[in-house]
Amino acid sequence: MSNVIQPRLTQVFRFVRSSYADGVAELVYAFDDGEELIERVRFPHAPTLPATHVDAFNAALRLLHLIAGVSYYKAGVPPKIEVSGELLDDSTADLLDALYLHGLAEFAYRNGLDLRGRIAFPRGGHAKPVAGKLGLPQRTLVPIGGGKDSLVAVEAVKSIAGEATAVWIGNSALIAACAERTGLPTLNIQRELAPGLFELNRLGAWNGHIPVTAVNSAILSLAAILYGYDSIAFANERSASVATLEYEGQQVNHQWSKGYAFEQLLSDWLHSHVAADLDYCSLLRPYSELAVTRAFAKLTPYFDVFSSCNRNFKLLGPKPADRWCGQCPKCHFVFLALAPFLPKPRLLSIFGRNLLDDESLAAGFDALLEYQDHKPFECVGEGAEARAALYALSQRPEWQEDALVARFRSEILPQLDVAQLALEPWLEPAGEQRIPARLLPALAVFD
Numbered sequence: 374m375s376n377v378i379q380p381r382l383t384q385v386f387r388f389v390r391s392s393y394a395d396g397v398a399e400l401v402y403a404f405d406d407g408e409e410l411i412e413r414v415r416f417p418h419a420p421t422l423p424a425t426h427v428d429a430f431n432a433a434l435r436l437l438h439l440i441a442g443v444s445y446y447k448a449g450v451p452p453k454i455e456v457s458g459e460l461l462d463d464s465t466a467d468l469l470d471a472l473y474l475h476g477l478a479e480f481a482y483r484n485g486l487d488l489r490g491r492i493a494f495p496r497g498g499h500a501k502p503v504a505g506k507l508g509l510p511q512r513t514l515v516p517i518g519g520g521k522d523s524l525v526a527v528e529a530v531k532s533i534a535g536e537a538t539a540v541w542i543g544n545s546a547l548i549a550a551c552a553e554r555t556g557l558p559t560l561n562i563q564r565e566l567a568p569g570l571f572e573l574n575r576l577g578a579w580n581g582h583i584p585v586t587a588v589n590s591a592i593l594s595l596a597a598i599l600y601g602y603d604s605i606a607f608a609n610e611r612s613a614s615v616a617t618l619e620y621e622g623q624q625v626n627h628q629w630s631k632g633y634a635f636e637q638l639l640s641d642w643l644h645s646h647v648a649a650d651l652d653y654c655s656l657l658r659p660y661s662e663l664a665v666t667r668a669f670a671k672l673t674p675y676f677d678v679f680s681s682c683n684r685n686f687k688l689l690g691p692k693p694a695d696r697w698c699g700q701c702p703k704c705h706f707v708f709l710a711l712a713p714f715l716p717k718p719r720l721l722s723i724f725g726r727n728l729l730d731d732e733s734l735a736a737g738f739d740a741l742l743e744y745q746d747h748k749p750f751e752c753v754g755e756g757a758e759a760r761a762a763l764y765a766l767s768q769r770p771e772w773q774e775d776a777l778v779a780r781f782r783s784e785i786l787p788q789l790d791v792a793q794l795a796l797e798p799w800l801e802p803a804g805e806q807r808i809p810a811r812l813l814p815a816l817a818v819f820d
């Protein structure tokens with residue numbers, strides 16, 4: 374780097390510019406007068422954009438620039454944010470202030486930072502006229518994450534013969550195999566983080582979790598306009614809206630950009646700023662993790678390709694030797710949440726071992742139950758649904774003798790109210806959702 378900076382000592386984070394040409398979006402950022410950080414997103418076989426779609430595309434590109442900046446902003450968290458000398462309209466600034474504050478809440482908590490009052494996107498700009506309809510084709514982008522949730526969403530859309538494409542961002546071979554297995558047309562978008570970020574990390578930048586679903590959502594909004602789709606159907610369950618923990622009056626949710634608050638902000642913003650007929654939603658929003666695992670338990674053709682273990686999805690460093698590392702909270706939770714709905718031998722063949730018969734994993738399962746610990750910083754269900762799943766297993770002869778189930782019965786269960794441990798209420802849909810009318814019949818897969 375020519376202008377070497379100490380990221381934690383910087384004063385201004387700058388959104389320098391964004392551009393798009395020949396299928397490549399360039400998103401440029403800088404701290405103070407430091408070197409430019411350039412992220413690139415590559416859209417394969419990108420068609421030429423009709424003139425009628427250019428304004429919508431530019432609005433979506435601008436939002437992607439603003440949202441993807443979160444990876445870089447977090448490296449320094451300087452006191453000032455500048456957007457190429459511009460002022461944002463209030464709804465854009467509201468969306469970004471909320472995303473950076475709540476999406477970085479885990480990052481802030483774990484680094485001992487308080488971002489309240491620090492994040493303020495420049496506001497006061499005039500809003501453009503509300504976007505009209507573009508006449509987008511009635512087809513759906515279904516993002517694939519390699520795990521169970523998106524495969525349930527795929528099968529839901531297939532069940533109503535909806536036209537859909539399985540889309541994923543990045544170069545995971547595991548996700549590619551899942552996408553192929555869906556039998557849908559596929560689309561793989563590449564994303565390259567600015568190499569300068571890793572240099573800043575070496576120089577002692579702040580580091581930690583970022584709201585990656587928001588970044589993926591913004592990339593797919595751009596893709597929807599570029600390739601012509603009227604809907605983007607994520608697979609974010611109801612449980613994703615529940616905070617991981619509360620600290621000094623602030624909710625800290627590892628999965629904030631998978632939650633309903635973000636879904637509402639983004640879907641409203643896309644309707645008003647990009648296209649009135651572009652719907653962004655989560656198809657699984659009314660359902661708990663347990664309702665989703667019950668639906669997934671019927672999808673046997675995916676059992677030998679899927680994995681929910683996030684260690685598979687690292688950009689850098691080694692991947693686990695097995696699809697399921699067996700050590701992380703995601704492996705523990707998915708094992709537990711599938712167990713009530715699958716024959717035991719089937720479950721053990723997916724994971725290659727019995728995680729509930731391994732005493733060394735007691736602390737990991739305790740955290741899932743919110744017993745003597747808070748929920749892990751991972752994409753796992755609510756403590757109460759983990760308790761309901763383990764209670765159900767503790768009543769079944771084939772599971773009762775396993776070390777952690779037996780420990781639950783003898784040590785934890787006596788401290789719980791059995792009336793709160795039923796599995797059935799978790800299988801019912803509840804709460805708000807924003808699923809477009811034409812996709813609602815797809816939810817029959819949960820019946």
Ligand SMILES: CC(=O)N[C@H]1[C@@H](OP(=O)(O)OP(=O)(O)OC[C@H]2O[C@@H](n3ccc(=O)[nH]c3=O)[C@H](O)[C@@H]2O)O[C@H](CO)[C@@H](O)[C@@H]1O[C@H](C)C(=O)N[C@@H](C)C(=O)N[C@@H](CCC(=O)O)C(=O)O
Binds near residue numbers: 583588686687
């Ligand atoms: C795969 C994973 O879990 N990564 C998290 C991990 O990063 P690590 O250093 O172990 O490896 P890399 O993922 O290769 O990251 C290298 C560096 O790059 C930074 N970075 C990466 C992606 C990005 O979009 N922006 C970035 O700045 C990263 O900070 C590393 O320095 O630990 C990191 C620190 O806690 C996490 O930031 C990494 O998380 C990734 C962004 C990621 O993709 N995670 C998803 C698996 C994930 O957590 N999904 C959540 C969704 C939450 C949401 O609100 O969207 C979930 O499933 O609950």
Ligand SMILES: Nc1ncnc2c1ncn2[C@@H]1O[C@H](COP(=O)(O)OP(=O)(O)OP(=O)(O)O)[C@@H](O)[C@H]1O
Binds near residue numbers: 516522541542681
């Ligand atoms: N690389 C990716 N590209 C596109 N979408 C992704 C990617 N990773 C995750 N997603 C999407 O983000 C949402 C949340 O991801 P999440 O990891 O919870 O889902 P999943 O991988 O389908 O299931 P699981 O909870 O079993 O891991 C899902 O809709 C998923 O498809």
